[in-house]
Amino acid sequence: MERTTVALKRYEASPDSLRELVQLCDGFSGLQPDLDVLIKPNLVALDDRHPMSLYGVFTTTRLVHDMVILLKEYGVERITIGEGSVRVKGYGVSTHRIYEYLGYPSLTKRYGVKLIDLLEGPFQKVDFGDCRLEVAQRALESDFLINMPVLKTHNQATLSLGLKNLKGCLSLKSRKFCHGSDGSLDHHLSRFVEKIIPALTVLDGIYGLERGPFVFGRAVRMNALIASRDPFSVDVVAAFLAGIDPSKVDHLREFAERHDRSLSLDAFDLRGTPFRELKKTLKWDNTWREDDTGPKAWDRIGVSGVSFPKYDKTLCTGCSGLYGPVMTLLMASYKGTPFDEIEILTGKTMKPSGKARKTFLLGNCMIKKNRKDPAAGQAVLVKGCPPSLEEVQKGMQACGFDASLDIYKMFRDSLMERYAGKAEFDETLFHFSA
Ligand code: SF4
Structure with a gap:
């Protein structure tokens, strides 16, 4: 050929x-x-x-x-x-x-x-x-x-x-x-x-x-x-x-x-x-634990009492963009003690494990699929297609996380600092110049 x-x-x-x-x-x-x-x-x-x-x-x-x-x-x-x-x-x-x-x-x-x-x-x-x-x-x-x-x-x-x-x-x-x-x-x-x-x-x-x-x-x-x-x-x-x-x-x-x-x-x-x-x-990509309860990095920190399975391909861009905020809010509220058996489900096909006390359902697809599933813990409905950050915060607070959007904002500011002052990161390449 x-x-x-x-x-x-x-x-x-x-x-x-x-x-x-x-x-x-x-x-x-x-x-x-x-x-x-x-x-x-x-x-x-x-x-x-x-x-x-x-x-x-x-x-x-x-x-x-x-x-x-x-x-x-x-x-x-x-x-x-x-x-x-x-x-x-x-x-x-x-x-x-x-x-x-x-x-x-x-x-x-x-x-x-x-x-x-x-x-x-x-x-x-x-x-x-x-x-x-x-x-x-x-x-x-x-x-x-x-x-x-x-x-x-x-x-x-x-x-x-x-x-x-x-x-x-x-x-x-x-x-x-x-x-x-x-x-x-x-x-x-x-x-x-x-x-x-x-x-x-x-x-x-x-x-x-x-x-x-x-x-x-x-x-x-x-x-x-x-x-x-x-x-x-x-x-x-x-x-x-x-x-x-x-x-x-x-x-x-x-x-x-x-x-x-x-x-x-x-x-x-x-x-x-x-x-x-x-x-x-x-x-x-980030690697997940073998039992799919969260990123591998959580083992190092000792995070437990929460299950956050890895995103699958059914998650649209809108909901997919919320993985970062959820992860940030969750990590920021971790104080070294186990969370209260919470599971966070996303996309269109995930199913409750039957082990959680509370089941956080991110987005209308998950709500429709799982809100009445007997295997779900107390269902926390995070409505929207996709949900807003405020809905996410509210849902996380209802699950007992100390979730604050101010912390998320600080995290986002810190991401920008990674590139500040480095000559190879040239913002002018993104803004029209003659
Ligand atoms: S809730 Fe909407 S954005 Fe989220 S996975 Fe379902 S269709 Fe996609």
Whole structure:
């Protein structure tokens, strides 16, 4: 089988590094100046209540700006940037607010770039064989889609790269559907790219994120850019670059099996900066105790009397983002004595153990499934889809935890301090500059 071309480039200067990268993979092949180009970055969600580090979480604004410069040099007139950033009650802001925060309106002023929120629709129902998903029409109709994901690890999907970034083209309803109780998340992730087809994928690995996908992970400066006209190839090479075997990434393995594609690095014609010079192993997840009652790290501290099973793939992004706050509040209220036999259940399929005095049910799915289960302890209902932080705090207090959102705020502030004063963490890469 012919090897697909994948370009690798160390990020050194704007816009030259990206220019070279695109040339190396002939990335603008098929692009005509009169085509309608859509750029899809990853601006997953912005927390408007707490400081949030964007390293390894968002596509850098610098790289998006560089792409616009290259497209203008090429003579392209119609350039649109489209993203559908997650916001739920009490968390997150609209995609347009995020664009403003990052300075994207300057791209409109200077280059005439159009900014759209893919969540505003309209959506088209697309047949994926065993289900129909609502996909933003704009993503389907663009003449030349440029996908610009980030190099991040992901607690549920192992990696969140180009194939997964396309989930941001779906309606919120369809995104939730992909986290169904049958645990088919990876199956869906493997298929978006069959209907939403990028002409070019440029992976932004200026920062990689360990133990992602949220801000609780740790960013690493990698300065790695990867591009190809073949989206799958970018993800496989990015997995190797992050030290993760792509055959262990379920959605990549499933795509490879369905399309008879190789998951070996030898299957790609790598051009540009030598692979070994960019490679950096990223840690991808926290390990849990064998009996699944909490993270392994709790053994060292001696936490007992509480069971917090590991998130599964049925948990949507909204509820998944609450694992960090729950964990923080729980740890902050641990005073060295056992908790009062509490279990915390999440997602769509978890079942009470029959051993707990109180059963904390996070979100409407868990409430519906377990509130009347005789095996549940006294049920503490944390309502919402997903619940707000205030609901989480209230529920934890009802379980006897000394839960305080002020402590959570202090923890979030401390996460920011990890990057402060370090030259490699450069905030200006995320905010438009000339
Ligand atoms: S309650 Fe949570 S897991 Fe259930 S649909 Fe809502 S966000 Fe998803």
